Amino acid sequence: MPQWDKSSTKRSTAVSRLKLQDFEAFREQQLKAMTCQACVEDFAEQRWALGFKCSACGHDEFWFLARRRLLDCKACRHQTSLTSGTIFDKTCTLLLKWYRLIYRMAMDKVGVSIAEMQRILEIGSYRTAWSRAHKVRKAMGDRDARYHLAGLVEMDESFFGQNSRLE
Numbered sequence: 001m002p003q004w005d006k007s008s009t010k011r012s013t014a015v016s017r018l019k020l021q022d023f024e025a026f027r028e029q030q031l032k033a034m035t036c037q038a039c040v041e042d043f044a045e046q047r048w049a050l051g052f053k054c055s056a057c058g059h060d061e062f063w064f065l066a067r068r069r070l071l072d073c074k075a076c077r078h079q080t081s082l083t084s085g086t087i088f089d090k091t092c093t094l095l096l097k098w099y100r101l102i103y104r105m106a107m108d109k110v111g112v113s114i115a116e117m118q119r120i121l122e123i124g125s126y127r128t129a130w131s132r133a134h135k136v137r138k139a140m141g142d143r144d145a146r147y148h149l150a151g152l153v154e155m156d157e158s159f160f161g162q163n164s165r166l167e
């Protein structure tokens, strides 16, 4: 191999390494830039894209019980939360952390380690992190599932575009 070939290979490796580092830094920045409110708004938009609909009676008007973060159907008084009936239901983990995890999982084609998931979800238990990751993977893999995740999985660009406007 001629000398110039070697050096050009070295150079291009250095360039691609630099790009990868830039990308990692950019991604970290994006993950940090996500806000709780933006995630809640985004999820509400995706879940009720055609407007709120009571899961018990189908009515479309509600009172928002701010303190308890519940939607109270004006017709039948059935109360529901933003996350009820989704994989995020009955978890103490903030939606923001779920978004971070899903974003990470959607971006990393090779997979995300359980240790990384623990860090993102900020949970100590390996077992809990594993079971939550399993839920997300299942929902991501099963597009026809009743979980409202299809939009979320493909959120990477659109979500961050939206988020950056909120900043």
Ligand SMILES: [Zn+2]
Binding pocket: 054, 055, 056, 057, 058, 059, 073, 074, 075, 076, 077, 078
């Ligand atoms: Zn109702």
